[in-house]
Amino acid sequence: MNAISAYMRQLHDFAGKRLYIYVFLMLMISCLDGLSIYLLVPLLSLVGLFGTQGSMPMAWLFEPLQRIPASMTLFVVLGMYSVLMIVQGLIQRKQAVMGTEIQQGFVNNLRIRTYRSILRANWTFFLRKRKSDLSHVLTSELARVSQGTNLVMQLSTSFIFMVIQIAFAMVLSVQMTLLVIVGGVLLTLYSRKFVRRAKQMGDRTTFLSQEYFSGMQEHLSGIKDIKSNMLEASHFEWFRSMCGKLEKNAIQLVRLNSGTQFIYKIISVVFIIMFVVLSAQVFKLQPERSILIILIFARLWPRFGGIQSSLEYIGALVPAFHAVTALQEECDQAEESYKAVAPGQVKTVHMTKGLSCENVSFRYLEDQGNALNNINLFIPIGKMTAIVGRSGAGKSTLIDLLMGLMEPQEGKVTVDGETLTGERLQTWRNSIGYVSQEPFLFHSSIRENLLLVDPRAKEEQLWEALSFAACEDFVRKLPEGLDTVIGDRGVRLSGGERQRIVLARAILRQPEVLILDEATSSLDSENEAKIQAAIEKLKGKMTLIVIAHRLSTIRDADQVVVLDQGQIVQQGEFGALSRETKGTFHQLLTKQTALQNA
Ligand SMILES: Nc1ncnc2c1ncn2[C@@H]1O[C@H](COP(=O)(O)OP(=O)(O)OP(=O)(O)O)[C@@H](O)[C@H]1O
Numbered sequence: 161m162n163a164i165s166a167y168m169r170q171l172h173d174f175a176g177k178r179l180y181i182y183v184f185l186m187l188m189i190s191c192l193d194g195l196s197i198y199l200l201v202p203l204l205s206l207v208g209l210f211g212t213q214g215s216m217p218m219a220w221l222f223e224p225l226q227r228i229p230a231s232m233t234l235f236v237v238l239g240m241y242s243v244l245m246i247v248q249g250l251i252q253r254k255q256a257v258m259g260t261e262i263q264q265g266f267v268n269n270l271r272i273r274t275y276r277s278i279l280r281a282n283w284t285f286f287l288r289k290r291k292s293d294l295s296h297v298l299t300s301e302l303a304r305v306s307q308g309t310n311l312v313m314q315l316s317t318s319f320i321f322m323v324i325q326i327a328f329a330m331v332l333s334v335q336m337t338l339l340v341i342v343g344g345v346l347l348t349l350y351s352r353k354f355v356r357r358a359k360q361m362g363d364r365t366t367f368l369s370q371e372y373f374s375g376m377q378e379h380l381s382g383i384k385d386i387k388s389n390m391l392e393a394s395h396f397e398w399f400r401s402m403c404g405k406l407e408k409n410a411i412q413l414v415r416l417n418s419g420t421q422f423i424y425k426i427i428s429v430v431f432i433i434m435f436v437v438l439s440a441q442v443f444k445l446q447p448e449r450s451i452l453i454i455l456i457f458a459r460l461w462p463r464f465g466g467i468q469s470s471l472e473y474i475g476a477l478v479p480a481f482h483a484v485t486a487l488q489e490e491c492d493q494a495e496e497s498y499k500a501v502a503p504g505q506v507k508t509v510h511m512t513k514g515l516s517c518e519n520v521s522f523r524y525l526e527d528q529g530n531a532l533n534n535i536n537l538f539i540p541i542g543k544m545t546a547i548v549g550r551s552g553a554g555k556s557t558l559i560d561l562l563m564g565l566m567e568p569q570e571g572k573v574t575v576d577g578e579t580l581t582g583e584r585l586q587t588w589r590n591s592i593g594y595v596s597q598e599p600f601l602f603h604s605s606i607r608e609n610l611l612l613v614d615p616r617a618k619e620e621q622l623w624e625a626l627s628f629a630a631c632e633d634f635v636r637k638l639p640e641g642l643d644t645v646i647g648d649r650g651v652r653l654s655g656g657e658r659q660r661i662v663l664a665r666a667i668l669r670q671p672e673v674l675i676l677d678e679a680t681s682s683l684d685s686e687n688e689a690k691i692q693a694a695i696e697k698l699k700g701k702m703t704l705i706v707i708a709h710r711l712s713t714i715r716d717a718d719q720v721v722v723l724d725q726g727q728i729v730q731q732g733e734f735g736a737l738s739r740e741t742k743g744t745f746h747q748l749l750t751k752q753t754a755l756q757n758a
Contacts (some may be wrong), residue, residue, distance in 0.1 A: 163482045164474075171309070174269055175262045182262060185255040186317050190324035192248040197328065197455060199241050259313045267306040274298065274484055276500075277491035283565035285494035287524065292374030297487045300369050301480040308477035315470040318463045329456045332449045336439060340457055343431060344464055347424070351468050354420050355475040361413045362476035366483055368409060372402050417472050424468065428461045498586035508591040509584070511672050511703065512576055515539040515562060519571035522557060531557045533726045535571070539673075539719075544695070544704040546714035546734070548748060549723035555707045558723065559675055562705065564588050593666030593674040599658040606635060606661060607642040613669040621668065628697050629664035630690040631657065656690065663694060673703040678713060688713060711752055720745070 172179060228236055278294060329337040379386065379395055386395055432454065439450040520535040532554045539545045539562075547555050560566050561573055564585045572579045580588055601609050610622050617625075622642060626632045634657060638644040646653055646661075653661070666674055676695070692713050698704060699716065708714040720737055722730035722745045730737060730745050737745045 163478045163485075166485060167308075167478070167481050168312075170270070171262075171266055171312070174266045178258065178262055182255060182258050182313075183316070183320065185251055185258065186320040187324065189248055189251050189255060190321045192244055192251070193321070194324055194328040194456075196241060196244050196248070197452060199237065199244065200452070200455070255317075259317075263306065263309040263313055266309055267302060270305060270484060271298065271302050274302070274488050274491075277488045277495075280496055280500060281491040281494040282496050283560065285491065290374050292377040293370060294487070295377070296370050296373040297483055300373065301366065301483045304365075304477050304480035305484055308474055308481060311470045311474050311477070315467060315474065318467045318470070322460060322463060322467070325456050325460050329453050329460075332453050332456075333439070333443065333445055335443055336435065336445070336453055339438070340431065340435075343427070347427060347464075348468070351420060351471075354416060354468075355471050357416055358413060358472040358475040359478055361409060361416070362479040364409050365406075365413075365476065366479045368402070368406050372406060375399075375402060413472075413476055417469055420468055420472065424461075424464070431461070432458070496586075497581060498583050506590040507587045509575055509587045509672060511541050511591070514541050514576070515673065515703070516574045516577075517558075517561070517571065518574065520561060520568045520573060521570040522561060522566065522568045529726075531726050532561070532568070535728055537721060537728065537731075539703065539705060541703050542700060543718040544699055544706065544714075544716065546706045546708045546717035546720045547723065548708050548711065548714070548720060549744065550748070553723040554726040555723055556677070557726075559677065559705070559707060562673075563592055563594060563675065591672035593669050593671030595659060595662050595666050595674075595676045597677045599655075599662035601646055601653075601658060601661060603645070605640075605643045605645050606638075609646070609661065610642075610665050610668055613665055617668055622664075625664040625668040626661075628667050628694060629660045630694040631660040631664055635661075656686075656688075660690065660694065663691070667698070671702060673705060674698065675705045675707075677707045678709050711749055722748075 175182070275298060278298075326337060326341065329340070375398060379399075386392060435454060435457070436450070439445040439453070445453075516539070517535045517537040520532060521530050522532040523530045535558065547558060549555050557566075561568055564573070564580045567573075567581070574580065575584070575588055578584060602612070607622065610625065611617060614621075619642075623632060626635055635641060635644075646658075663676070678691070688710060695704065695706065695713070696716065706714055706717065708717075714720060715734055717734050720730075720732060720734050721728055722737070722743070724744045730740070730743050737743075738749055740746050
């Protein structure tokens with residue numbers, strides 16, 4: 161119930177006065193509908209089916225008709241009826257468009273807010289969260305919320321229609337109308353359990369589609385492993401069983417819904433029979449009143465059933481809204497410590513001395529050991545610092561702290577002696593260029609990929625950055641040069657080429673510090689040499705931090721930091737460290753030399 165009221169509140173806040181106009185239009189449509197039913201009385205008496213309409217309630221409405229010559233009355237009544245229908249049709253059209261505008265606008269607003277919250281969340285949030293869960297909320301769950309909003313709009317239309325029609329029916333016969341209302345209320349109370357059950361099914365739909373989404377994403381990103389290890393059969397089995405569960409759940413919901421619709425149908429037949437008998441035998445209503453009431457309720461009852469059906473479907477969709485708002489809340493709680501500002505308005509830090517870690521310790525989870533332990537490190541401006549160590553030694557963690565993506569539990573990271581927090585953190589992030597191990601490029605042209613970081617960059621600046629990153633030659637050879645589309649459905653680039661384009665993008669930004677997480681597995685020795693050449697060119701122009709997996713790329717580093725089990729175990733110049741005959745660096749070097757010679 162909380163989720164429904166939260167949803168209604170958000171819808172109300174979003175739509176504002178448009179919601180009231182929408183409701184007013186619905187009222188008008190329903191009133192015109194009721195009037196059109198009332199017009200049937202003079203119409204039917206004119207064709208001789210009823211006596212006079214004098215004894216009908218609201219007969220004064222039709223009094224002016226008495227003054228019209230008899231030969232004209234039929235045309236006037238038919239004309240009134242047509243005008244009523246046309247006006248109603250026009251209002252209905254306006255109301256339908258308005259309803260869709262509110263529905264689409266609301267969902268769009270929700271989508272934008274959710275995505276903004278996700279982007280504003282800090283890095284630790286992303287470490288905790290499965291990416292597939294985020295895309296699931298942004299696609300599938302939001303689509304369900306959109307469907308739910310449509311149902312809510314339909315529901316409110318039906319509800320207002322029902323109230324107005326009941327008011328019209330009341331004027332015709334209070335007892336008969338009360339009888340139907342009591343019946344309707346009893347039926348609604350009885351149907352509450354169906355709505356509850358529908359909500360449980362909705363919860364299950366959320367859970368299942370989340371599992372489906374994450375499974376699919378994992379499988380598709382690991383398709384090479386699946387194919388090369390012949391794991392297709394087991395994955396297909398998973399897929400088939402998942403689809404089966406989704407199918408079963410969807411059928412269960414329809415079964416529940418059609419079951420209640422069937423009950424409604426049976427009850428409506430019983431009602432109509434009771435109605436006719438009671439109106440004639442017990443309440444002794446005039447036939448014209450009975451016919452009008454039956455007409456009103458015959459049209460109303462399916463709507464009543466529709467309300468029940470909408471409630472069940474809305475019940476099933478509420479978990480989707482809950483999932484969206486829960487994600488928003490989670491993101492808001494993990495919001496970055498600095499305020500969001502428009503791109504281009506964030507300043508950069510001009511570093512004059514260097515970047516430091518002072519007694520820095522960090523752990524990912526409270527109940528886990530430290531990933532980094534008491535790190536003390538100074539990275540001087542304009543120099544190249546290499547970070548090496550075995551897998552799991554803490555290299556990426558250290559880089560994430562230096563970039564300000566995470567804050568240490570103990571100690572501090574400082575730039576020129578100032579701790580990285582709040583706004584300084586934001587300007588610091590804006591001063592960093594980062595090239596990851598898995599270089600990320602959009603499916604668009606090389607030009608667009610580069611302009612992402614500096615939309616105003618000129619052609620020669622783009623080529624200059626490409627030249628620094630040692631990719632000018634191969635880009636010039638591409639069919640459409642800078643305008644060649646790359647990515648999944650464009651020209652396929654090798655791992656090394658991708659990394660160099662990303663490096664060019666980072667250089668274009670002219671960062672204060674350039675961090676390079678070396679992609680070694682995808683690099684052959686020719687590409688490695690090219691990256692090394694790029695690093696050579698950049699040396700002295702900016703502060704460089706390189707996570708090195710191949711020690712050969714960091715021969716010219718000004719300082720090498722060796723990590724082991726979250727601690728700095730060695731530190732110094734490459735030549736000096738390689739001359740040591742003991743220690744982690746020596747072991748790493750020996751292992752790599754052995755591998756190269758093998
Ligand atoms: N998101 C995380 N949640 C929990 N523990 C983590 C997380 N990321 C890393 N760790 C742990 O922190 C330690 C350091 O990991 P880190 O990724 O920094 O090592 P690394 O030297 O970069 O390794 P590699 O060279 O394999 O990338 C490891 O013990 C790892 O298991």
